[in-house]
Amino acid sequence: MSSLSSRLFDYFKSLDETNAKLLEALGEIGIRNITLLANSTKLPVTTVSFRLKKLMKEKVLVTSNPDLSKLGLAKAFLIATAPLGRQTTLLETIRNTDYWTYIIRCYGKFDGYCAYFAFPASHMKELEKYIKEAKNLQVFTHSQFFWTTNSRVIPPNFSLYDFKKKEWTILWEKWVNDVLTGSSELPEAIKEPYEYPVLVDKKDLLIIKELQKDESIEFKKLAEIVGITPQSVSFRYHKHILGRNLIIDHVVDVYPFPPPLSDLYVFIINFNNEKNLAKFANACENSPFVVSYSKIIGRDSLIVNVYILKTDFPNLIKALNSLFTKNLIKSFTYATLDPTSYRRQTISYEYFENGKWIYTSEEKIKKLREICRTH
Secondary structure (H helix, E strand, O other), rough: OOOOOOOHHHHOOOOOOHHHHHHHHHHHHHOOOHHHHHHHHOOHHHHHHHHHHHHHHHHOOOOOOOOOEEOOOHHHHHHHEEOOOOHHHHHHHHHHOOOOEEEEEEOOOOOOOEEEEEHHHHHHHHHHHHHHHHHHHOOOEEEEEEEEEOEOOOOOOOOOOEOOOOEEEHHHHHHEEEEHHHOOOHHHOOOOOOOOEEEEOOHHHHHHHHHHOOOOHHHHHHHHHOOOOHHHHHHHHHHHHHHOOOOEEEEOOOOOOOOOHEEEEEEEEEOOOOOHHHHHHHHHHHOEEEEEEEEOOOOEEEEEEEEEEEHHHHHHHHHHHOOOOOHOOHHHEEEEEEEEEEEOOOOOOHHHEEEEHHHHHHHHHHHHHHHHHHH
C-alpha cells in the first residue's frame, strides 16, 4: 500500500468527486453527447455543460482512438537501441516511414526510441523489409518489432483515490488477486483482426483525423476542413463513423499522478496462455496506472504502457513477479519512456487516394540509405 500527502496534489486542484465522475464518463462516452454524459453521471445537463467548459479551459483534451483495422491499417510496434551518437539517425529512420503515429525516447534495456505505426495492411511485408534494411545498415544494435492489435486506452479511474485525504492508495495484493480471478474472455478491442477492410473514403478519414486531435470540434469547423456542408459532416459522423464502429476509445488527456513524482514505462509481458493474458488485460480496466495495452499478433503477449508513481514502481515489479510464481506470467521486460520527447501524429490521411493507401517501398529504402549517410 502506498500514499502521498495532499500537498503533492496541488497540481490537480480541479479534481473533486463531480469532476472525477465526469472524467470517467468522458473516457467511456466521449465529449459530444452531453445528455448521455448527464445520464451516465446522474448530474444535471447544466452542471455537465458548465464543468466541461471549465475542464476544457484547463486544457483537458478528449480525442478519438480509431479502429485502425477498419481503415485498412495494421498497427505495429518497434522498440530499438541506437548505436552511441546515432539517436537522430534512428529517429529519422522511423519518421521516414510516414505512417508512424507515436514516437518517444526510451531508456534502460533499450536506449533509443519506441514507436507505433498505423501502416497500410496491404504493404505490411514492405515495412518488415524496411525494418530489416535499417538493421542491416546498423541504424539500431538490437530491437523488437511486432504487429499488434488495436490499443485499448484505459479511461480515467478514480476508484482508488481518496477525495478527502487527496491521495491514491493501491492495494497490490488485491490487484494480484484481481488478475488471478479475472475474466478469461479476451477484451473485444484486442481481438486479432482477420482482415483489414477499408470502410472509409477520404472525407471520412479527414473527419477521423480531426477527431484524433480534438473530439469537441464543431461540425461547422469540420465542414470547412473537409469541404462539405455541416449536414453532410453530421451524416458521415453518425452513419459512417459511429454506425460502423470506427472509434474504439475516447482518450482523456489527464495525468492521474503528478508528473514530477511519476514515470512512464512500456512493458512487454509474455503469458503462459491466452486465458491468462485475458485475465491480466481485464484487470487493467480498473488499474489507474495502466495507460493502454495491445496484444502482439500471433503471440500470448501484451504491450502495456504504464504511468505510475515512482514510489509504487517497486510494488508493481513485485506484483508481476508474484504473477510469475503463480504461473500466470511467463516473462516480462520494460523500458523507461521520456514524456518530454513525445511526438504524435494522426493517421496519414494524405497518403490515401482512390480508396487505397500509398506506400513506395523503393523510395523509402533509398531515403533510408541517404539518412544513414548524412546523419
